[in-house]
Amino acid sequence: DAGVTQSPTHLIKTRGQQVTLRCSPKSGHDTVSWYQQALGQGPQFIFQYYEEEERQRGNFPDRFSGHQFPNYSSELNVNALLLGDSALYLCASSQTGTGANVLTFGAGSRLTVL
Amino acid sequence: AQSVTQLGSHVSVSEGALVLLRCNYSSSVPPYLFWYVQYPNQGLQLLLKYTSAATLVKGINGFEAEFKKSETSFHLTKPSAHMSDAAEYFCAVRGGGTASKLTFGTGTRLQVTL
Numbered sequence: 001d002a003g004v005t006q007s008p009t010h011l012i013k014t015r016g017q018q019v020t021l022r023c024s025p026k027s028g029h030d031t032v033s034w035y036q037q038a039l040g041q042g043p044q045f046i047f048q049y050y051e052e053e054e055r056q057r058g059n060f061p062d063r064f065s066g067h068q069f070p071n072y073s074s075e076l077n078v079n080a081l082l083l084g085d086s087a088l089y090l091c092a093s094s095q096t097g098t099g100a101n102v103l104t105f106g107a108g109s110r111l112t113v114l
Numbered sequence: 115a116q117s118v119t120q121l122g123s124h125v126s127v128s129e130g131a132l133v134l135l136r137c138n139y140s141s142s143v144p145p146y147l148f149w150y151v152q153y154p155n156q157g158l159q160l161l162l163k164y165t166s167a168a169t170l171v172k173g174i175n176g177f178e179a180e181f182k183k184s185e186t187s188f189h190l191t192k193p194s195a196h197m198s199d200a201a202e203y204f205c206a207v208r209g210g211g212t213a214s215k216l217t218f219g220t221g222t223r224l225q226v227t228l
Binding site: 058102 | 148150155156157158159160163204206208215216217218219220221
């Protein structure tokens with residue numbers, strides 16, 4: 001049973017560029033959340049998608065946007081990249097309505113902005 | 115709103131010694147609490163969760179945690195540390211409702227020495 005898969009695993013961009021990160025949720029999960037983990041910090045919630053709509057959003061600027069597709073996979077887009085956007089981006093999936101909605105995390109996409 | 119505080123960014127124990135990682139939470143609603151572990155260059159793996167059932171929760175790899183409402187704590191313990199336990203540990207909290215946003219602590223790096 002495949003877990004959460006993310007791509008790419010590593011990427012390097014320059015300031016001002018745009019990036020798209022992709023996530024396939026665990027089989028049977030319908031909800032996808034994205035987190036940003038800066039070096040030495042805990043993950044910070046960016047947003048969550050359910051039924052192809054953004055259900056909840058953290059304290060991130062509009063440069064961060066996302067999408068969920070009918071097959072539940074998701075993309076995270078970041079525009080006008082800043083040096084401070086360098087981080088590990090984690091995707092997590094869950095099944096809505098199952099008690100604590102436990103999140104299953106992917107291995108992450110490490111973004112470096114030069 | 116929910117938050118967690120992890121006391122001690124670094125903890126070092128000898129192999130075979132007791133592991134104690136501290137977590138205190140703040141929540142305006144009955145919380146769900148989680149401990150995740152992160153190995154280098156990997157995503158987060160769920161160790162255990164508290165979902166308002168038994169206050170003593172047993173997880174994987176011999177870890178357990180006790181929910182103490184009076185102390186607003188959810189400390190993680192393991193009777194005997196193993197070298198393979200060396201990793202970053204994150205405590206996280208979420209409130210009720212359909213959204214499953216997790217709020218993480220800043221993490222505790224566990225070092226295990228011979």
